Amino acid sequence: MAYSEVDKVAINTIRLLAVDATFKASSGHPGAPMGLAPAAHVLFNRIMTYNPKNANWVNRDRFVLSNGHACMLQYALLHLAGYKMSLDDLKAFRTVDSATPGHPESHDTEGVEVTTGPLGQGFANAVGLAIAERHTAAVFNKPGFDLINNHTYVFLGDGCMMEGVASEAASVAGHLQLGNLIAIYDDNHISIDGDTNCSFTEDVAKRFEAYGWHVVVVDDGDHDLEGIEAAIKKAQAVTDKPSLIKLKTTIGFGSKQQGTHSVHGSALKPDDITQVKIQFGFDPEKTFVVPQEVYDLYHKRSAHGAAREQEWEQLLAKYSQAHPAEAADLKRRLSGQLPEGWEKSLPTYAATDAAVATRKLSETVLTKVEAVVPELLGGSADLTPSTLTRWKAAVDFQPPSLGLGDWSGRYIRYGVREHGMGSIMNGLAAYGTVIPTSGTFLNFVSYAAGAVRLSALSQVRVIWVATHDSIGLGEDGPTHQPIETLAHFRALPNCMVWRPADGNETSAAYYVALTSKHTPSILALSRQNLPQLENSTIAHAIKGGYVVHEAANANITLVSTGSEVGICVDAVKYLKEHHNLTARVVSLPCFEVFDAQSKEYRLSVLPDGIPSLSVEVMSTMGWERYTHEQFGLNRFGASGGYKDVYKKFEFTPEGISKRAVATVEFYKGVSNLRSPVNRAFQQLI
């Protein structure tokens, strides 16, 4: 069907909504929405299938705006299509508690698939969404039941193109031959520093071809609607490669400043707005105008999507009869609930069981749980033999043509691409049918900090299996030994950092991670073997903190995590024998979860009247919240056998005891010593 005048009107409507909203907010980015409006219009009117009345329909096409600063484009489209996005919402752009924040946030705004803005992330999320589609299709589609077959479309700009996270994800997508992924690159030759010529002169098309992508160029993205549509259809026709459409556009199209950096990050001036509106045939006196014909056009497309969903629901009903188990599994997955009784598969241990590294215990959990939690989708950033993330029966997720696995495989070889992995996991989780869990060394989760932050902000369930969690990794040395890492992620809101001390705590960490639908987790796991503790149970550990060793009339509470808990238990004996001091021991595997317990419970673990000492072989930052004194490592580690390294830094029963004695001494004169759990006021949460 040819494009007509109403399409032009629609495109200009979108442009002017962005102009009006940024002007009203005195803030925001009109340039990219004005440049991308034609492509967005084609995509939302001729290509994508979606139903605004059910934004969560699993087989909808996904749209990601990786250049999230262009969010007025997305908000305008959501409004026109009939999502929960009123004209008043658009008018409230960038004001406190609106549905239209300065960058798109998936948990705030229906129809926004993933939270974007930090550049490169959305593109990598889209790779995750496309992987999830391929996998879900392979698992659930049956002959005659092409249940899952959506595409993922992503817009990205020059900034995303320059970010390493996008490079990593692009290489992964090319390797995986994700023919269901179509990226539209807004090639407008402008970034914040001006013409991209000043820093970005690479040959993008050639680079993407090198990654194994199919590349199409559209020369006039400002006007050539037929060309845009043809390029997307060409991309759809290539099913064994992801496609990049290099779309040449003019930033701020229509503005007097079009094609320059001036229209990127601030509202147009009043006289410019007037001339743009006149140029586009709109009344310059009016704002936030949507002609009825434009609503009609979009609502027609939405009706088309609703009809498609209707057909799909009928297909699903038939599928439910033909394949009842699969249908039930799909519905359960989409609800976010794990299978009834899955937790019975979690391994438990007695104190008499052998000492085992928590990374190994994690492998046991995965191996036992994967069969009952089929949505687990594992992986590692090229550290599989070290992170032990691949369960025994795993098949690799690979394009069948490589002969290394298939689309239904549940183990992703991410390569040495931690940031890409983190961001892809966010996309996987956002799809709705899988729970991603992937491994690297704890120290290198920091490479993915940008992605982890967005996991937390966008409230997705992703699990990092972060092994080699301390100086206990030994010989690899300071370049690999985390010091600041736990403090970093403990300070991140809505992120659970677990550092289990033994087998039951490892099971507990997985229990909470898997059942927390809206919170990512980082499991910090040891390379070295750790003993099974007395009094450690799943029930205790899921409280985030509990008493490992109780003692009446204790002189001190030792509070620790992971590999140091066992050393603290040994220190109890040392303190009694050498100093006649009685010590209690508390394990605090997860601050975030412990903080959520009742004050009464927390005080029972960390009571008033007893001085306390934290013991953890890394930065002491944050421990002052729980203990009176802190024994940690506020310096970089050392390369050597791990026992030698622990000895060098005095993380031994003797070294702990020395500091415990000093602590007891220091608080001797203090009457009514309060537990740090007591606070003058509550924080806003």
Place this chain on the structure above:
Amino acid sequence: MAYSEVDKVAINTIRLLAVDATFKASSGHPGAPMGLAPAAHVLFNRIMTYNPKNANWVNRDRFVLSNGHACMLQYALLHLAGYKMSLDDLKAFRTVDSATPGHPESHDTEGVEVTTGPLGQGFANAVGLAIAERHTAAVFNKPGFDLINNHTYVFLGDGCMMEGVASEAASVAGHLQLGNLIAIYDDNHISIDGDTNCSFTEDVAKRFEAYGWHVVVVDDGDHDLEGIEAAIKKAQAVTDKPSLIKLKTTIGFGSKQQGTHSVHGSALKPDDITQVKIQFGFDPEKTFVVPQEVYDLYHKRSAHGAAREQEWEQLLAKYSQAHPAEAADLKRRLSGQLPEGWEKSLPTYAATDAAVATRKLSETVLTKVEAVVPELLGGSADLTPSTLTRWKAAVDFQPPSLGLGDWSGRYIRYGVREHGMGSIMNGLAAYGTVIPTSGTFLNFVSYAAGAVRLSALSQVRVIWVATHDSIGLGEDGPTHQPIETLAHFRALPNCMVWRPADGNETSAAYYVALTSKHTPSILALSRQNLPQLENSTIAHAIKGGYVVHEAANANITLVSTGSEVGICVDAVKYLKEHHNLTARVVSLPCFEVFDAQSKEYRLSVLPDGIPSLSVEVMSTMGWERYTHEQFGLNRFGASGGYKDVYKKFEFTPEGISKRAVATVEFYKGVSNLRSPVNRAFQQLI
């Protein structure tokens, strides 16, 4: 000169030193050294110029081992060449306090240019070293005085190739046409997960060509020494592009397990070692063997380098006569000392001066200081108009052919590549003649966490101008508003995090950052205007913390940083008027520096007997070390005008007062209230 038997012996000596050291340590990576020994031998014997007796000679060729796990290769070379690296050092590989840690650390080991191991970093460091050479040459070379003309060589493996930080740096290097940079890619088709076919199937040569690199392929990197040499010379001949030599090698060459993942990360088995040694013509009963002819060969090359340095010193002597000012400047820069009296250029302010954003105050510092500190090399990750990092007179560092600047230019357009920028800055600082300072939003310093960590570990002077430092950035919203960022970097050892509150504090932050030769700094700067404080002086602020507002018989101390200090000053009045409470105010712009002050001084700032409350609009983590109670933001922010956002979260005089009252109340009954500065024992530092 043709290669002969002794070259083979030398190559096998290097291989066997790696075999013996990893076997003795029961740990480490023999595979890459065995595969890369031929290329390393050619490079160190036929190509590079260096003097082991003066490892710091500025015009030496630089060598970077980006695949740092192959460090036994580098240690063996340093030993053979005659650096401070004994056979006993090699025998102490990977033991505590040795000169041979598990990954190369520049501050531990002479001859190691940069600290590597975390993948991708060394490659990006090399880009920085090459930029520094280009710039230093442009500034100091004169007709007849080709003083600076060294090359930078970098080895990298598949892992580095996959990391986004390397992609970013490669794109920068191509744009900048760094013909002095030669990268040798160890294309051995193996990474930890096995054959790279499982995750890394892109066309690397094509990708690098797309970045603007010159690419050469060497098909037999195991034997073809002539081919390796020819490839490097071909690369040297291309002076307007960086070169990538794609070198096909066999990992673990000579081992029974060669060409497989088994030789990557653990020592060879005894029987394998025996057969390798026999195969190479070595006595299988002996370990750590270096034939005299091998020493002779390497020492001859070292003597060649020493002679070259001799000639260079003579050239420098003549240069000193012809260009005394430039010579003195070069020598001063190499000493790490700033010019006498430079600090007089730091701006100072009176309390009556206008309110200004600290990002703007930072611009003023840079503008005033750049003329007297010519080694300042600025830049931004495509946020120049926001971070205000480009001083007025700046010229861009660009290849002259682009017409946008020249090699002597002192402002780098990094593009949207924060991680690459951080890692390039580490290389710039390591070169020895420049002090890099670059800008992005504080929230996106996290993208570069891997690089910042290595700045701290390797003790280099780099300065991050990290603007838009809080919810005070307003409308951009939670995706851009740091919450955990300061806690993260405050927990990182040897990293100064500054959050100045006004003009004098901003000058103080720069003073300490620029004079701390072995510590990186992050300057967290506001988007919004901040008032100039009473009692703020450079002398006060360089202590990291000081009293902004003193009061006799105070009921409470408010402790704050940056944009909240001024609000605390306003809260003093509110507390007096509404609650008849007397408050002191302390500004604590840098924890790391404050911690280094005497206990007496710290207690004068945070005295016993007065309850204290911290006020900072981000995670409270870490504040318990300084204050009794904490008012912060342990959740994500909000998009809106910054005053509305501050109000939403109650960071107002009223909101602070409410919590101050609760704090005073809470500690009323406590006799002899101790300052948190008092500790039972000292941490190991």
